[in-house]
Amino acid sequence: xxxxxxxxxxxxxxxxxxxxxxxxxxxxxxxxxxxxxxxxxxxxxxxxxxxxxxxxxxxxxxxxxxxxxxxxxxxxxxxxxxxxxxxxxxxxxxxxxxxxxxxxxxxxxxxxxxxxxxxxxxxxxxxxxxxxxxxxxxxxxxxxxxxxxxxxxxxxxxxxxxxxxxxxxxxxxxxxxxxxxxxxxxxxxxxxxxxxxxxxxxxxxxxxxxxxxxxxxxxxxxxxxxxxxxxxxxxxxxxxxxxxxxxxxxxxxxxxxxxxxxxxxxxxx
Amino acid sequence: xxxxxxxxxxxxxxxxxxxxxxxxxxxxxxxxxxxxxxxxxxxxxxxxxxxxxxxxxxxxxxxxxxxxxxxxxxxxxxxxxxxxxxxxxxxxxxxxxxxxxxxxxxxxxxxxxxxxxxxxxxxxxxxxxxxxxxxxxxxxxxxxxxxxxxxxxxxxxxxxxxxxxxxxxxxxxxxxxxxxxxxxxxxxxxxxxxxxxxxxxxxxxxxxxxxxxxxxxxxxxxxxxxxxxxxxxxxxxxxxxxxxxxxxxxxxxxxxxxxxxxxxxxxxx
DNA sequence: CCATAAATGGAATATATATTCTATTTCGTT
DNA sequence: AACGAAATAGAATATATATTCCATTTATGG
Numbered sequence: 120x121x122x123x124x125x126x127x128x129x130x131x132x133x134x135x136x137x138x139x140x141x142x143x144x145x146x147x148x149x150x151x152x153x154x155x156x157x158x159x160x161x162x163x164x165x166x167x168x169x170x171x172x173x174x175x176x177x178x179x180x181x182x183x184x185x186x187x188x189x190x191x192x193x194x195x196x197x198x199x200x201x202x203x204x205x206x207x208x209x210x211x212x213x214x215x216x217x218x219x220x221x222x223x224x225x226x227x228x229x230x231x232x233x234x235x236x237x238x239x240x241x242x243x244x245x246x247x248x249x250x251x252x253x254x255x256x257x258x259x260x261x262x263x264x265x266x267x268x269x270x271x272x273x274x275x276x277x278x279x280x281x282x283x284x285x286x287x288x289x290x291x292x293x294x295x296x297x298x299x300x301x302x303x304x305x306x307x308x309x310x311x312x313x314x315x316x317x318x319x320x321x322x323x324x325x326x327x328x329x330x331x332x333x334x335x336x337x338x339x340x341x342x343x344x345x346x347x348x349x350x351x352x353x354x355x356x357x358x359x360x361x362x363x364x365x366x367x368x369x370x371x372x373x374x375x376x377x378x379x380x381x382x383x384x385x386x387x388x
Numbered sequence: 389x390x391x392x393x394x395x396x397x398x399x400x401x402x403x404x405x406x407x408x409x410x411x412x413x414x415x416x417x418x419x420x421x422x423x424x425x426x427x428x429x430x431x432x433x434x435x436x437x438x439x440x441x442x443x444x445x446x447x448x449x450x451x452x453x454x455x456x457x458x459x460x461x462x463x464x465x466x467x468x469x470x471x472x473x474x475x476x477x478x479x480x481x482x483x484x485x486x487x488x489x490x491x492x493x494x495x496x497x498x499x500x501x502x503x504x505x506x507x508x509x510x511x512x513x514x515x516x517x518x519x520x521x522x523x524x525x526x527x528x529x530x531x532x533x534x535x536x537x538x539x540x541x542x543x544x545x546x547x548x549x550x551x552x553x554x555x556x557x558x559x560x561x562x563x564x565x566x567x568x569x570x571x572x573x574x575x576x577x578x579x580x581x582x583x584x585x586x587x588x589x590x591x592x593x594x595x596x597x598x599x600x601x602x603x604x605x606x607x608x609x610x611x612x613x614x615x616x617x618x619x620x621x622x623x624x625x626x627x628x629x630x631x632x633x634x635x636x637x638x639x640x641x642x643x644x645x646x647x648x649x650x651x652x653x654x655x656x657x
Numbered sequence: 658c659c660a661t662a663a664a665t666g667g668a669a670t671a672t673a674t675a676t677t678c679t680a681t682t683t684c685g686t687t
Numbered sequence: 688a689a690c691g692a693a694a695t696a697g698a699a700t701a702t703a704t705a706t707t708c709c710a711t712t713t714a715t716g717g
Contacts, residue, residue, distance in 0.1 A: 129478045144684090144694060159476035163431050163469040165674060176696050181676065192675065193703090200432040225525050225652040226518045232644045232651075233513045240502045240509075240640070245475050245482045246428060249495050256494045272551055275544035279639065282541055297566050318421065344424035346406055360425055369647055370548065371509070371640040375501045378638055382501075383494040413664060413714085434704060445666050450706065460706065462673090 125188045125195075132198060135187055146175045150183040162199040166192045235362040236371035243359055243372040255339045255355045255380065260387035262311035262337075265291040266302075268327055269315030269341075275370060276315045276341065276377050283381035289388065294327065303330050310336050313380075314354065315373075317343040328352060341376060394457045394464075398471055404456055412455075415444045419452040428475065431468040435461045497633075504631040505640035512628055512641040524608045524624045524649065529656035531580035531606075534560040537596055538584030538610075544639060545584045545610065545646050552650035558657065563596065572599050579605050582649075583623065584642075586612040597621060610645060 126132040140151045153173035154161070160169065170177040181192060189195040259265060265284060269277030277293060284291035294302055306312065312331040316324045325348055328338055338354035340347060345358050359376050361368040395401040409420045422442035423430070429438065439446040450461060458464040477485065486499035528534060534553060538546030546562060553560035563571055575581065581600040585593045589611075597607055597618055607623035609616060614627050628645050630637040 130480075146695065159473050162476075163472045166676090167674070177675080178677080178697080179695070182694085224518070225521045225648055226516065228652055229516060229521070229645065229648040230513060232648050233509045233641075236509050236640055236644050237506055240505050241479045242428075244479060244486065244499065244502045245477065247486075247495070247498060249486070249489070252494045252498070272548075274551065275548040275643070278547055279541075279544040282543065283636070318425065345402065345427060346409065346424040351406075360428075365651070367552070367647060367651055369640075370643050371505055372502075374544075374639050374643065375505050376498065378636060379494060379498040379501050382634065382636055383497055386492060415665065435706090436704070446705080447667075447707080448665070451664085462705065 125190065126198065129198070132187070139186055146179040147183050147186065149173050149175050150180055154183075158199075161196055162201070231364045232367075232369055235364050236369050238362045239360070239369065239372035240375060242362070243376060246358075246360075247376070248357065251355055251357055252379075252383075255357060256383040256387065258337045258355065259311050259313070259339065259380070259384045262309065263290065264305075264307070264310045265289065265384075266294060266306055266310060266312045266331070267291055267315075268294040268312065268324055270296065270321045270324055272317055272368070272370075273315035273324075273341075276373050277313075279374060280313060280315075280377050280381055283378060284385075287381070287385035287388075289385060296323065303327060306331055306334060306336060308334060308336070311339065312336055313339045313341065314349060315341040315377075316347070316349065318347075320348055325349070328354065339380075341373065341380075394459065395467065398467070401456070401467060408455055415448040416452050416455065418442050418444050419449055423452075427468070430465055431472045500633045501636075501638055504633045505638050507631045508629065508638065508641035509644060511631070512645060516628075516645070517626065520624055520626055521648075521652075524626060525652040525656065527606045527624065528580055528582070528608060528649070528653045531578065532559065533574075533576070533579045534558065534653075535563060535575055535579055535581045535600070536560055536584075537563040537581065537593055539565065539590045539593055541637070541639075542584040542586055542593075542610075545642050546582075548643060549582060549584075549646050549650055552647060552654075556650070556654035556657075558654060565592065572596060575600055575603060575605055577603060577605070580608060581605055582608045582610065583618060584610040584646075585616070585618065586637075589617055594618070597623065608649075610642060610649075 126135050136151070136154070140155075143151055150173050153169070157172070160172075164172075166177045166180050170180045173180065184192045184195045187195065267277045267280050267284075269275075274295075278295075281291055281293035292302065292305060310331075312328065314324055314328045328340070328349055329352060331338055332352045338349065338352065339357065340349040340354040341357050341359065342349055343358065343360055345356065347356065347358070350356055357376060357380075359372050361370065361372055395404050405420070405423070409417075409424075412420055419442050422438070426441070429441075433441075435446045435449050439449045442449065453461045453464045456464065483499045483503065486495040489495045536546045536549050536553075538544075543564075547564075550560055550562035561571065561574060579600075581597065583593055583597045594617055597609070598621060600607055601621045607618065607621070608626065609618040609623040610626050610628065611618055612627065612629060614625065616625060616627070619625050626645060626649075628641050630639065630641055
């Protein structure tokens with residue numbers, strides 16, 4: 120069998136696919152036809168399952184994979200199981216290196232965080248709950264006043280929202296806990312609260328959300344897990360996950376979601 | 389083990405999840421915490437992979453699956469593999485879909501900002517001044533105290549740095565202008581200032597930088613152009629450009645640079 | 658503090674799955 | 688129709704992965 124490089128991205132996969140799909144014998148054609156329509160199944164199926172579905176033997180499917188340039192089905196599947204996660208088997212090693220030789224190049228570390236950010240953004244694009252987003256914008260567009268709360272790692276997000284709303288002349292108040300002064304009584308009927316919080320959820324945030332709930336104020340939550348405690352109090356949940364490197368997480372995806380929210384609301388007024 | 393029906397849908401899964409997630413021992417809690425944030429990985433990962441990611445043994449993960457009502461990991465995975473098709477279309481296709489709602493819709497805006505963020509990240513990675521970055525890390529690693537300043541749109545960056553340094557037990561002070569109280573006299577010989585500023589550069593930031601310069605304190609500037617006024621006073625310039633959409637700019641690249649700076653400095657101590 | 662139960666880690670085992678091999682069939686050419 | 692080359696099916700094997708088991712540790716109640 121010809122030795123060629125395996126496709127490294129979905130795009131390369133598709134190029135290679137159309138290269139070969141003109142000239143294929145019967146069974147391999149069946150494989151190609153099936154794949155063309157069910158690309159998405161590759162990530163979550165076994166060869167045996169795909170073979171049955173395409174009406175061929177597993178061995179035929181294997182030959183197809185090899186024609187595509189992969190060593191076998193497993194390698195092809197790896198490509199589709201999200202380039203993210205353990206795409207690089209040497210993840211642990213790289214982490215080790217960067218930790219041990221702190222003297223090591225910051226540029227390498229930057230590359231890691233850039234990559235993590237990129238993946239986070241892609242994940243956001245493909246997992247965003249369009250319905251919840253639309254709904255949140257709707258709710259916020261009609262609010263006489265928008266309250267913002269986010270502490271610790273979530274604070275930059277909340278403050279960015281405060282900046283964006285102010286720029287667009289939309290009334291918004293950032294609850295920043297300065298001087299332990301509480302502004303909860305500024306929350307009036309009809310106002311909306313945007314609460315930004317990640318695990319471990321700070322109790323101050325949950326408290327204020329609870330307070331808003333008791334006043335029948337809608338709550339929009341930007342959070343990292345679908346089981347966020349804010350779900351229990353009936354908030355509109357916008358969940359977003361950030362890929363971490365080591366124990367550090369960026370905010371690329373979260374901030375992109377935030378700016379989207381702000382601009383969408385702004386354009387509705 | 390108690391015999392109960394396994395969840396048949398994602399919704400049932402989530403109900404069961406919040407039922408048990410209140411009362412879990414250490415390791416099983418780790419499993420739950422990881423799952424809560426990475427539900428989407430179940431379909432395409434092995435138990436071993438998830439176990440490593442959650443920091444537990446595979447057997448602990450098995451016990452978690454059984455507590456959830458499944459016979460084992462395989463059964464649980466089957467549930468998520470069924471729902472995989474929902475989030476498939478690859479990045480390019482998905483962006484297309486998001487935009488198809490029509491220009492101005494929240495999802496179309498999200499697509500634009502995600503794309504803008506991605507481009508900004510790539511630009512950062514390929515244009516970063518490695519020498520300046522290394523130099524800045526060097527300077528910061530030896531600082532007895534790091535001062536942080538960034539206003540308006542730059543404030544989220546400064547506050548994120550404050551968070552990151554605090555997490556790593558590195559002495560840092562955020563100059564936040566609360567109450568127009570100035571902390572400039574907290575800047576002592578040997579300290580370093582990280583000034584974050586974008587056009588139009590706010591005079592408060594330039595002022596403080598000037599002040600630091602007069603005290604012979606090194607300055608690291610995160611800014612948007614190589615012609616930033618901070619260059620004139622001899623700061624280490626880390627320049628980063630954000631692609632804009634409409635009149636709004638994200639912070640994906642800037643924050644990635646910031647986190648790199650923080651972690652690099654952290655690993656040097 | 659002890660006794661007991663619950664939880665855990667790690668290795669051992671069972672099962673599922675990918676991959677290879679070869680006899681047989683199909684296809685294209687003369 | 689006869690030959691050689693290519694393609695195929697199905698079983699055999701290798702590998703990856705899930706699952707169980709039990710000795711050890713950690714929590715709990717008296």
